[in-house]
Amino acid sequence: MRRAPLGIAVFASGNGSNFQAIADAVKEGRLDARIELLVCDRPKAKVVERAEAAGIPVFAFNPKEYASREAYEREILQQLQLRNVDLVVLAGYMRIITKVLVDAYWGRMINIHPSLLPSFPGLDAVGQALRHGVKVTGVTVHLVDGGLDSGPILAQRAIDVQPGDTEASITERIHQIEHRLYPEVIQGICDGSIHLEQAADHKPKDGITP
Structure with a gap:
């Protein structure tokens, strides 16, 4: 029996x-999923325009209008539950995630990060890699566990750092990899070739900055 398409919500803050x-x-039929919702903390971000153009529902909010992170996450959680979202996909969402969402979607929330974790977690990963003089960097997709880019790794893809590379040139190549790798990983979750249950078999932590 064919599985029903996986219902996903994508969280993003910027260009998208x-x-x-x-x-x-x-x-294009390469991903057996439905995007049920875009969640964005910047109502005027380009990604909101992208979602609206694609006919995808948007929950855009201003964090300053809430008393706490937990307060707006409780509202986000209501939106996710209303749409029966199976998987949360963080795609450039630049907000700390609290236990409100981590616990509710434990084992069902993934993030993409522009380095070969555990090297260079957090912000400015490409800049960190350049300053350290590494010869190889890349992209990681991992489960969100509430720590700083510390969840179990689901997939990685490496690139060589070339002489004369700049942060801009590396970032461009990393984006090209991300745009292929993230849909592939999500499809692996959809078809069962990537087992989140096994990867998620450890204790959540307190919060993450994707």
Whole structure:
């Protein structure tokens, strides 16, 4: 029996190129999922325009209008539950995630990060890699466990750092990898070739900055 398409919510804060890559993969039939919702903490971000153009529902909010992170996450959680979201996909969402969402979606929330974790977690990963003089960097998709890019790794893809590379040139190549890798990993979750239950078999932590 064919599985029903996986219902996903994508969280993003900015341009939304990874969101677009996921939406394109769904539209082209390469990804057996439905994007049920875009969650964005910047109502005027480009990613909101992308979602609206694709006919995807948007929950855009201003964090300053809430008393706490937990307060707006409780409202986000209501939106996710209302749409029966199976998987939360963080794609450039630049907010700390609290236990409200981590616990509710434990083992069902993933993130993409522009380094070969555990090296260079947190912000400015490409800049960190350049400053350390590494010869290889890349992209990691991992489960969110509430720590700083510390969850179990689901997939990685490496690139060589070339002489004369800049942060901009590496970032461009990393984006190209992200746009292929993230839909592939989500499809692996959809078809069962990636088992989140096994990866999630450890204790959640307190909060994450994707």
